[in-house]
Amino acid sequence: MKEFTATSITFAWEPVELARYYVFKVNGVISNVSTNEITVNNLTPKTKYTASVFAFSGFLNGEKSEVTQKTRMKMPTVGEYRYGETYILLDTDDDPNVMRAPISDVDGNYIATGSVTNGKGKIYVLGNAKIIAGHDYLVTVTDETDPNNKVASMPARITAKIASLSVHDVTVSDKVVSGVTDPNGQVRISQNGTAKTVVTADATTGAFTFTLSSCVVGDVILVETKVGSIYPSSKTVTVRDTSGSITVNNYTLNTSYVTGTYTGDVVNIALEVNSVLATKIKVLSETTYQYYSKGVITSEMDSAYIIAYDSANKQLDKKKITINKA
Incomplete structure (x- = not known):
C-alpha cells in the first residue's frame, strides 16, 4: 500500500523480473496491470479492503501477495475559527471509536489534540503560542477501531481568522460610532484612551453602533474587535466636523x-x-x-x-x- 484517502487506495509492490503483467484483485474485481502500481477509486470511507497481486510471466504465476487497508474517514466539518476564541469546534462521525481530534500546521507539525464525543469535537487552543493569527492549520479526527492501527481522517484546512472590522467616520454633530465586524462579534470603543463600552454586533449583518455622550473635533476614537479576552484588530478615527x-x-x-x-x-x-x-x-x-x-x-x-x-x-x-x- 502506497497511499490512501477516504475514497481511494494506491497499491504498489516491488517489480518482478520477467513479469509480463500483474494480476490484481480487490473487492472481487480482477485487473491485469502492466505496472507495479494501481489506484482504486470510488471506495467507501472508513472501510477495510483486502487486495492481492501476483506476477504472470506469460507461462507461470508468481507468488501471491496480499494486504488489507482501511480507507480514511471523511474530513471533519470544522466551524469558522476566529483567532482568540477558546476552542476550535468540529462535527464528525458519531462513532465511539472516534475520540480524538489532532491539529497540526500545514507542514504536519503537531500542535494539540482535542476530544470528540458523540460526533462533536473541540480543540482547546486559547493561549497556544503555535496558533498564529492569519495562519492555516490542518484538523483531523482519528479512527481508533483498531488500537494498533489508528487511522487519521482526511484533513480539514482552517484559518485562524482575524476578526474583520470597518469603521465609519465620526462627526461632532451626530456623535455616532458605527461600522461592521463579524456577525455577533464584539467591539470595544474608547475615546481619547478611555474605554467607553463593549458593543455586540448584529447577528446577521455584523453592524454595530454606539452614540457618544459628547465629543469635540479632534477626539480620537479607537474601535477594537474583542474575541474572548484579546483584541486582535483595531481601527482609529478622529472626530471631524461635518461638511x-x-x-x-x-x-x-x-x-x-x-x-x-x-x-x-x-x-x-x-x-x-x-x-x-x-x-x-x-x-x-x-x-x-x-x-x-x-x-x-x-x-x-x-x-x-x-x-x-x-x-x-x-x-x-x-x-x-x-x-x-x-
Whole structure:
C-alpha cells in the first residue's frame, strides 16, 4: 500500500523480473496491470479492503501477495475559527471509536489534540503560542477501531481568522460610532484612551453602533474587535466636523419639485422663499434630493434658496434657485 484517502487506495509492490503483467484483485474485481502500481477509486470511507497481486510471466504465476487497508474517514466539518476564541469546534462521525481530534500546521507539525464525543469535537487552543493569527492549520479526527492501527481522517484546512472590522467616520454633530465586524462579534470603543463600552454586533449583518455622550473635533476614537479576552484588530478615527454641499437645478414655474444633488454629510434640506423657511425634509437618496415647490415658488421675482443641513440641523450649504417662466 502506497497511499490512501477516504475514497481511494494506491497499491504498489516491488517489480518482478520477467513479469509480463500483474494480476490484481480487490473487492472481487480482477485487473491485469502492466505496472507495479494501481489506484482504486470510488471506495467507501472508513472501510477495510483486502487486495492481492501476483506476477504472470506469460507461462507461470508468481507468488501471491496480499494486504488489507482501511480507507480514511471523511474530513471533519470544522466551524469558522476566529483567532482568540477558546476552542476550535468540529462535527464528525458519531462513532465511539472516534475520540480524538489532532491539529497540526500545514507542514504536519503537531500542535494539540482535542476530544470528540458523540460526533462533536473541540480543540482547546486559547493561549497556544503555535496558533498564529492569519495562519492555516490542518484538523483531523482519528479512527481508533483498531488500537494498533489508528487511522487519521482526511484533513480539514482552517484559518485562524482575524476578526474583520470597518469603521465609519465620526462627526461632532451626530456623535455616532458605527461600522461592521463579524456577525455577533464584539467591539470595544474608547475615546481619547478611555474605554467607553463593549458593543455586540448584529447577528446577521455584523453592524454595530454606539452614540457618544459628547465629543469635540479632534477626539480620537479607537474601535477594537474583542474575541474572548484579546483584541486582535483595531481601527482609529478622529472626530471631524461635518461638511457638505449641494447643487440646484433650474426651476420652471408650476412644476412640482426643486431638484438637485448633494455631497458629504447632508441629511436634511429645506426650501426658503422670500425669507420664509419651510419644513426640513430628508434627502431623497445617497446623492439626490427633491423638494415640493408648486404653489410655493410663484414668480420669477421670488427670492428662493435650497438649504442643506447635517443630522444635527447645522447648516452646511445654501444655494439660490434660478427660476424660469413656465
